Amino acid sequence: MERLHLHEKEEFINICREHGLNYSDRRLLVLEAFLERTEHLTVSDLKKHLQVRGHLLDGDFIAETLDLLCRYGYAYKKEFEGQEVQYEHRHIGWHHDHLICAECGRIQEFNKPEIEALQRRVALAHDFTLLHHNMELYGVCAQCRRRRREVVPLALVLPGEEVHIEKLVGGRQVQQRLADMGLTPGTKVEVVKARGPGPIIVAFRGSRIALGHGLSEKVLVSANSSPTKEVD
Numbered sequence: 001m002e003r004l005h006l007h008e009k010e011e012f013i014n015i016c017r018e019h020g021l022n023y024s025d026r027r028l029l030v031l032e033a034f035l036e037r038t039e040h041l042t043v044s045d046l047k048k049h050l051q052v053r054g055h056l057l058d059g060d061f062i063a064e065t066l067d068l069l070c071r072y073g074y075a076y077k078k079e080f081e082g083q084e085v086q087y088e089h090r091h092i093g094w095h096h097d098h099l100i101c102a103e104c105g106r107i108q109e110f111n112k113p114e115i116e117a118l119q120r121r122v123a124l125a126h127d128f129t130l131l132h133h134n135m136e137l138y139g140v141c142a143q144c145r146r147r148r149r150e151v152v153p154l155a156l157v158l159p160g161e162e163v164h165i166e167k168l169v170g171g172r173q174v175q176q177r178l179a180d181m182g183l184t185p186g187t188k189v190e191v192v193k194a195r196g197p198g199p200i201i202v203a204f205r206g207s208r209i210a211l212g213h214g215l216s217e218k219v220l221v222s223a224n225s226s227p228t229k230e231v232d
Contacts, residue, residue: 101141163221
């Protein structure tokens with residue numbers, strides 16, 4: 001890997017020379033720091049990494065350099081839902097996709113030849129020339145699942161999760177109001193929208209229901225779902 005990074009650094013210097021770009025020592029420091037790390041990085045991450053090594057560089061300069069690396073094919077700029085812009089290495093000849101935890105933001109890369117082959121077959125079946133693709137799977141990672149309580153208020157559930165109603169709390173009128181909506185213990189609901197301005201939207205029995213945050217706090221659900229096992 002060290003030889004690969006040295007080769008990429010030499011390539012970058014040559015490209016800068018050919019195109020009359022400034023490749024100052026400071027810019028090369030950003031490149032080297034970026035190549036050293038294997039995970040997805042934000043500008044803040046890289047700035048901290050450089051500070052640990054004794055290099056105090058401005059965030060705007062780091063962002064400018066990272067954008068330059070994207071422009072010349074050394075990095076990808078990724079904008080994941082609800083997260084700061086991240087950058088990752090662009091390795092020639094190797095494609096990967098992402099598992100993204102909607103709880104903590106952790107990103108895990110994976111590569112499945114079967115998925116790549118299926119995408120090529122789909123493109124061929126539609127007489128479509130496939131150039132590139134980007135697959136992002138959002139869910140909850142194992143660490144976050146382990147930290148969860150067994151039963152939580154509906155207001156804390158992530159969009160896209162399917163949960164079972166375990167209990168209704170609050171006064172008799174509140175419980176009756178929820179029951180009149182069909183939200184009773186044992187009912188399975190899908191959370192369509194949550195954790196933001198506006199009401200909580202849930203779907204069940206083919207319909208959508210909007211709940212205020214106060215009311216959704218009265219619905220206790222089991223949300224500690226396990227991943228679906230792959231069927232051979």
